[in-house]
Amino acid sequence: MTAAAQWRPMRADDVDGVVAVAASAFPDHFERRDCFAERFALFAQGCFVLAEGDAVKGYLIAYPWPLGAIPPLNSLLGALPEARDTWYLHDLALHPDMRGQGHARPIVERLASEARAQGAVRIALVSVNDSVPFWQGLGFEPLAGDATLARKLESYGAASRYMVRAL
Template identity: 65%
Template sequence: MEPADIPGVVATAAACFPDHFEAQGCFEERLALFPQGCFVLASGEEVRGYLIVYPWPAGAVPPLNSALGGLPDQREAFYLHDLALQDPLRGKGHTRPIVEQAAAMLRAMGGRSLALVSVNDSVPFWRAMGFEPVVPDASLTAKLASYGEDARYMVRAL
Protein backbone atom coordinates (compact mmCIF):
# COMPACT_ATOMS: atom_id res chain seq x y z
CA MET A 1 0.00 0.00 0.00
CA GLU A 2 1.13 3.49 -0.86
CA PRO A 3 -0.31 6.85 0.28
CA ALA A 4 -1.94 7.27 -3.15
CA ASP A 5 -3.95 4.07 -2.49
CA ILE A 6 -5.71 5.47 0.59
CA PRO A 7 -8.77 6.95 -1.20
CA GLY A 8 -9.38 3.56 -2.83
CA VAL A 9 -8.94 1.81 0.51
CA VAL A 10 -11.47 4.17 2.11
CA ALA A 11 -13.96 3.57 -0.72
CA THR A 12 -13.51 -0.21 -0.45
CA ALA A 13 -13.93 -0.07 3.34
CA ALA A 14 -17.13 1.96 3.00
CA ALA A 15 -18.56 -0.55 0.52
CA CYS A 16 -17.55 -3.62 2.54
CA PHE A 17 -18.20 -2.34 6.05
CA PRO A 18 -21.04 0.22 5.87
CA ASP A 19 -21.85 -0.27 9.57
CA HIS A 20 -18.22 0.17 10.70
CA PHE A 21 -17.17 3.56 9.33
CA GLU A 22 -13.54 4.56 9.62
CA ALA A 23 -12.21 7.89 8.39
CA GLN A 24 -9.37 8.31 5.94
CA GLY A 25 -7.09 9.43 8.78
CA CYS A 26 -7.33 5.98 10.41
CA PHE A 27 -5.98 4.31 7.29
CA GLU A 28 -3.31 6.97 6.79
CA GLU A 29 -2.09 6.49 10.35
CA ARG A 30 -1.92 2.71 10.09
CA LEU A 31 0.07 2.97 6.86
CA ALA A 32 2.44 5.47 8.49
CA LEU A 33 2.88 3.35 11.64
CA PHE A 34 3.37 -0.09 10.05
CA PRO A 35 3.67 0.11 6.25
CA GLN A 36 4.96 -3.46 5.97
CA GLY A 37 1.56 -4.67 7.21
CA CYS A 38 -0.51 -2.76 4.64
CA PHE A 39 -1.37 -4.46 1.34
CA VAL A 40 -3.67 -3.66 -1.57
CA LEU A 41 -5.13 -5.70 -4.38
CA ALA A 42 -5.32 -3.40 -7.38
CA SER A 43 -6.43 -3.49 -10.96
CA GLY A 44 -4.31 -0.87 -12.66
CA GLU A 45 -4.49 2.06 -10.31
CA GLU A 46 -7.88 1.08 -8.86
CA VAL A 47 -7.82 -0.46 -5.38
CA ARG A 48 -10.09 -3.51 -5.34
CA GLY A 49 -9.17 -4.85 -1.90
CA TYR A 50 -6.80 -4.45 1.02
CA LEU A 51 -5.40 -6.04 4.16
CA ILE A 52 -4.03 -4.15 7.17
CA VAL A 53 -2.21 -5.79 10.07
CA TYR A 54 -0.03 -4.32 12.85
CA PRO A 55 1.44 -5.11 16.27
CA TRP A 56 -1.15 -4.91 19.03
CA PRO A 57 -1.46 -6.41 22.52
CA ALA A 58 -3.07 -9.84 22.70
CA GLY A 59 -6.64 -9.71 23.98
CA ALA A 60 -7.04 -6.02 23.15
CA VAL A 61 -9.23 -4.46 20.47
CA PRO A 62 -8.47 -1.05 18.98
CA PRO A 63 -11.51 1.25 19.02
CA LEU A 64 -13.20 1.74 15.66
CA ASN A 65 -12.51 4.96 13.79
CA SER A 66 -9.81 6.19 16.12
CA ALA A 67 -6.11 6.94 16.01
CA LEU A 68 -3.80 4.42 17.62
CA GLY A 69 -1.24 7.07 18.55
CA GLY A 70 1.56 4.54 18.27
CA LEU A 71 2.25 0.83 18.35
CA PRO A 72 3.59 -1.36 21.14
CA ASP A 73 7.27 -2.25 21.08
CA GLN A 74 6.53 -5.98 21.37
CA ARG A 75 6.20 -7.90 18.14
CA GLU A 76 4.69 -11.19 19.36
CA ALA A 77 1.00 -10.34 19.00
CA PHE A 78 -0.52 -8.74 15.93
CA TYR A 79 -3.97 -7.50 14.98
CA LEU A 80 -5.59 -7.94 11.58
CA HIS A 81 -7.43 -4.64 11.32
CA ASP A 82 -9.23 -5.31 8.04
CA LEU A 83 -9.42 -7.59 5.08
CA ALA A 84 -11.77 -6.28 2.42
CA LEU A 85 -12.48 -7.20 -1.18
CA GLN A 86 -14.96 -5.55 -3.48
CA ASP A 87 -17.88 -7.82 -4.46
CA PRO A 88 -16.68 -8.87 -7.92
CA LEU A 89 -13.48 -10.30 -6.42
CA ARG A 90 -14.99 -12.25 -3.55
CA GLY A 91 -14.84 -16.01 -3.85
CA LYS A 92 -12.04 -15.89 -6.43
CA GLY A 93 -9.23 -17.16 -4.17
CA HIS A 94 -7.59 -13.83 -3.34
CA THR A 95 -7.91 -13.96 0.46
CA ARG A 96 -5.98 -17.05 1.51
CA PRO A 97 -2.74 -16.04 -0.31
CA ILE A 98 -2.60 -12.58 1.29
CA VAL A 99 -3.51 -13.89 4.75
CA GLU A 100 -0.78 -16.53 4.44
CA GLN A 101 1.72 -13.98 3.11
CA ALA A 102 1.00 -11.71 6.07
CA ALA A 103 1.23 -14.63 8.53
CA ALA A 104 4.61 -15.69 7.10
CA MET A 105 5.91 -12.12 7.36
CA LEU A 106 4.73 -11.84 10.98
CA ARG A 107 6.29 -15.21 11.92
CA ALA A 108 9.59 -14.04 10.40
CA MET A 109 9.35 -10.97 12.65
CA GLY A 110 8.90 -13.17 15.73
CA GLY A 111 5.11 -13.02 15.79
CA ARG A 112 3.32 -15.73 17.74
CA SER A 113 -0.34 -14.80 17.29
CA LEU A 114 -2.67 -12.88 15.00
CA ALA A 115 -6.05 -11.67 16.25
CA LEU A 116 -9.05 -9.99 14.66
CA VAL A 117 -12.66 -9.06 15.24
CA SER A 118 -15.00 -11.01 13.00
CA VAL A 119 -18.02 -8.98 11.81
CA ASN A 120 -20.82 -9.49 9.30
CA ASP A 121 -21.29 -13.17 10.26
CA SER A 122 -17.79 -14.04 9.01
CA VAL A 123 -16.77 -16.51 11.76
CA PRO A 124 -16.91 -19.50 9.37
CA PHE A 125 -14.72 -17.67 6.86
CA TRP A 126 -12.11 -16.86 9.50
CA ARG A 127 -12.21 -20.39 10.93
CA ALA A 128 -11.32 -21.65 7.46
CA MET A 129 -8.28 -19.32 7.66
CA GLY A 130 -7.15 -20.91 10.95
CA PHE A 131 -8.67 -18.46 13.44
CA GLU A 132 -10.65 -19.62 16.47
CA PRO A 133 -13.13 -17.59 18.57
CA VAL A 134 -11.99 -16.64 22.05
CA VAL A 135 -14.42 -16.39 24.95
CA PRO A 136 -14.18 -12.72 25.91
CA ASP A 137 -13.90 -11.37 29.41
CA ALA A 138 -16.14 -8.46 30.53
CA SER A 139 -13.70 -5.80 29.31
CA LEU A 140 -13.34 -7.34 25.86
CA THR A 141 -17.11 -7.87 25.62
CA ALA A 142 -17.63 -4.15 26.21
CA LYS A 143 -15.12 -3.24 23.51
CA LEU A 144 -16.68 -5.66 21.02
CA ALA A 145 -20.09 -4.01 21.46
CA SER A 146 -19.13 -1.14 19.14
CA TYR A 147 -18.48 -3.68 16.37
CA GLY A 148 -22.05 -5.06 16.44
CA GLU A 149 -23.94 -7.97 17.95
CA ASP A 150 -22.22 -10.61 15.82
CA ALA A 151 -18.67 -9.39 16.61
CA ARG A 152 -16.32 -12.15 17.76
CA TYR A 153 -12.71 -11.88 18.85
CA MET A 154 -10.68 -14.57 17.10
CA VAL A 155 -7.04 -15.66 17.28
CA ARG A 156 -4.71 -17.70 15.09
CA ALA A 157 -1.35 -19.03 16.22
CA LEU A 158 1.47 -18.10 13.91
Protein backbone atom coordinates in the same frame (compact mmCIF):
# COMPACT_ATOMS: atom_id res chain seq x y z
CA MET B 1 -8.86 -15.54 -8.96
CA THR B 2 -8.85 -12.62 -11.39
CA ALA B 3 -5.53 -12.76 -13.24
CA ALA B 4 -5.14 -8.98 -13.48
CA ALA B 5 -5.65 -8.36 -9.75
CA GLN B 6 -2.51 -8.81 -7.65
CA TRP B 7 -1.65 -8.22 -4.00
CA ARG B 8 1.16 -5.75 -3.42
CA PRO B 9 2.43 -3.58 -0.56
CA MET B 10 0.22 -0.57 0.06
CA ARG B 11 1.48 2.90 -0.93
CA ALA B 12 0.46 6.25 0.53
CA ASP B 13 -1.45 7.10 -2.65
CA ASP B 14 -3.64 3.99 -2.17
CA VAL B 15 -5.43 5.36 0.90
CA ASP B 16 -8.38 6.86 -1.00
CA GLY B 17 -8.94 3.55 -2.77
CA VAL B 18 -8.77 1.72 0.56
CA VAL B 19 -11.39 4.09 2.00
CA ALA B 20 -13.69 3.42 -0.97
CA VAL B 21 -13.38 -0.36 -0.59
CA ALA B 22 -13.94 -0.07 3.18
CA ALA B 23 -17.15 1.90 2.61
CA SER B 24 -18.53 -0.83 0.35
CA ALA B 25 -17.39 -3.72 2.56
CA PHE B 26 -18.19 -2.31 6.00
CA PRO B 27 -21.09 0.18 5.72
CA ASP B 28 -21.93 -0.33 9.41
CA HIS B 29 -18.33 0.13 10.62
CA PHE B 30 -17.27 3.52 9.23
CA GLU B 31 -13.68 4.63 9.71
CA ARG B 32 -12.27 8.00 8.64
CA ARG B 33 -9.55 8.34 6.03
CA ASP B 34 -7.05 9.53 8.65
CA CYS B 35 -7.44 6.20 10.51
CA PHE B 36 -6.29 4.26 7.44
CA ALA B 37 -3.52 6.77 6.68
CA GLU B 38 -2.23 6.56 10.26
CA ARG B 39 -2.16 2.76 10.30
CA PHE B 40 -0.17 2.82 7.06
CA ALA B 41 2.21 5.45 8.48
CA LEU B 42 2.71 3.46 11.70
CA PHE B 43 3.20 0.01 10.16
CA ALA B 44 3.45 0.00 6.38
CA GLN B 45 4.83 -3.55 6.39
CA GLY B 46 1.40 -4.80 7.51
CA CYS B 47 -0.55 -2.99 4.77
CA PHE B 48 -1.37 -4.50 1.38
CA VAL B 49 -3.74 -3.75 -1.48
CA LEU B 50 -5.28 -5.92 -4.13
CA ALA B 51 -4.59 -3.81 -7.20
CA GLU B 52 -6.06 -4.11 -10.65
CA GLY B 53 -3.97 -1.65 -12.62
CA ASP B 54 -4.16 1.58 -10.61
CA ALA B 55 -7.48 0.63 -8.98
CA VAL B 56 -7.58 -0.62 -5.39
CA LYS B 57 -9.91 -3.63 -5.33
CA GLY B 58 -9.14 -4.85 -1.83
CA TYR B 59 -6.88 -4.32 1.14
CA LEU B 60 -5.48 -5.90 4.27
CA ILE B 61 -4.24 -3.83 7.19
CA ALA B 62 -2.50 -5.38 10.20
CA TYR B 63 -0.17 -4.16 12.94
CA PRO B 64 1.25 -5.26 16.29
CA TRP B 65 -1.31 -4.97 19.09
CA PRO B 66 -1.69 -6.58 22.52
CA LEU B 67 -3.47 -9.93 22.69
CA GLY B 68 -7.02 -9.50 23.98
CA ALA B 69 -7.14 -5.80 23.20
CA ILE B 70 -9.22 -4.23 20.45
CA PRO B 71 -8.53 -0.80 19.02
CA PRO B 72 -11.72 1.29 19.10
CA LEU B 73 -13.39 1.70 15.72
CA ASN B 74 -12.79 4.95 13.86
CA SER B 75 -10.03 6.15 16.18
CA LEU B 76 -6.37 6.94 15.84
CA LEU B 77 -3.87 4.62 17.52
CA GLY B 78 -1.21 7.22 18.28
CA ALA B 79 1.56 4.63 18.53
CA LEU B 80 2.13 0.89 18.42
CA PRO B 81 3.20 -1.24 21.39
CA GLU B 82 6.80 -2.33 21.75
CA ALA B 83 5.74 -5.97 22.12
CA ARG B 84 5.35 -7.51 18.67
CA ASP B 85 4.30 -11.09 19.47
CA THR B 86 0.67 -10.52 18.39
CA TRP B 87 -0.41 -8.82 15.19
CA TYR B 88 -3.94 -7.48 14.89
CA LEU B 89 -5.57 -7.96 11.50
CA HIS B 90 -7.57 -4.74 11.47
CA ASP B 91 -9.32 -5.28 8.13
CA LEU B 92 -9.44 -7.54 5.15
CA ALA B 93 -11.86 -6.19 2.59
CA LEU B 94 -12.56 -6.89 -1.05
CA HIS B 95 -14.56 -4.87 -3.54
CA PRO B 96 -17.81 -6.75 -4.32
CA ASP B 97 -16.60 -7.73 -7.81
CA MET B 98 -13.51 -9.42 -6.29
CA ARG B 99 -15.28 -11.59 -3.71
CA GLY B 100 -15.46 -15.36 -4.06
CA GLN B 101 -12.43 -15.57 -6.36
CA GLY B 102 -9.82 -16.85 -3.92
CA HIS B 103 -8.12 -13.54 -3.13
CA ALA B 104 -8.33 -13.75 0.68
CA ARG B 105 -6.25 -16.85 1.45
CA PRO B 106 -3.06 -15.75 -0.35
CA ILE B 107 -2.84 -12.44 1.50
CA VAL B 108 -3.68 -13.95 4.89
CA GLU B 109 -0.94 -16.55 4.35
CA ARG B 110 1.48 -13.82 3.26
CA LEU B 111 0.62 -11.86 6.40
CA ALA B 112 1.16 -14.95 8.56
CA SER B 113 4.56 -15.52 6.97
CA GLU B 114 5.60 -11.86 7.44
CA ALA B 115 4.39 -11.83 11.05
CA ARG B 116 6.18 -15.08 11.88
CA ALA B 117 9.40 -13.77 10.28
CA GLN B 118 9.21 -10.71 12.53
CA GLY B 119 8.74 -12.76 15.69
CA ALA B 120 4.97 -12.80 16.07
CA VAL B 121 3.40 -15.97 17.43
CA ARG B 122 -0.24 -15.18 16.62
CA ILE B 123 -2.62 -12.99 14.65
CA ALA B 124 -5.83 -11.71 16.22
CA LEU B 125 -8.90 -10.08 14.68
CA VAL B 126 -12.53 -9.21 15.26
CA SER B 127 -14.92 -11.12 13.06
CA VAL B 128 -17.92 -9.03 11.94
CA ASN B 129 -20.87 -9.54 9.60
CA ASP B 130 -21.29 -13.24 10.50
CA SER B 131 -17.83 -14.10 9.12
CA VAL B 132 -16.73 -16.56 11.84
CA PRO B 133 -16.87 -19.59 9.46
CA PHE B 134 -14.82 -17.70 6.87
CA TRP B 135 -12.09 -16.93 9.42
CA GLN B 136 -12.16 -20.46 10.81
CA GLY B 137 -11.44 -21.66 7.28
CA LEU B 138 -8.28 -19.53 7.42
CA GLY B 139 -7.13 -21.02 10.74
CA PHE B 140 -8.61 -18.56 13.25
CA GLU B 141 -10.53 -19.70 16.33
CA PRO B 142 -12.81 -17.72 18.64
CA LEU B 143 -11.18 -16.72 21.91
CA ALA B 144 -13.20 -15.97 25.01
CA GLY B 145 -12.27 -12.72 26.64
CA ASP B 146 -12.93 -10.79 29.81
CA ALA B 147 -15.72 -8.26 30.47
CA THR B 148 -13.62 -5.39 29.08
CA LEU B 149 -13.14 -7.22 25.78
CA ALA B 150 -16.86 -8.05 25.66
CA ARG B 151 -17.75 -4.36 26.06
CA LYS B 152 -15.39 -3.36 23.26
CA LEU B 153 -16.83 -6.04 20.98
CA GLU B 154 -20.30 -4.49 21.38
CA SER B 155 -19.26 -1.56 19.18
CA TYR B 156 -18.55 -4.04 16.37
CA GLY B 157 -22.05 -5.51 16.40
CA ALA B 158 -23.92 -8.31 18.14
CA ALA B 159 -22.38 -11.17 16.14
CA SER B 160 -18.78 -9.96 16.45
CA ARG B 161 -16.20 -12.37 17.85
CA TYR B 162 -12.56 -11.99 18.87
CA MET B 163 -10.52 -14.64 17.02
CA VAL B 164 -6.89 -15.77 17.08
CA ARG B 165 -4.66 -17.80 14.79
CA ALA B 166 -1.49 -19.32 16.19
CA LEU B 167 1.54 -19.05 13.95
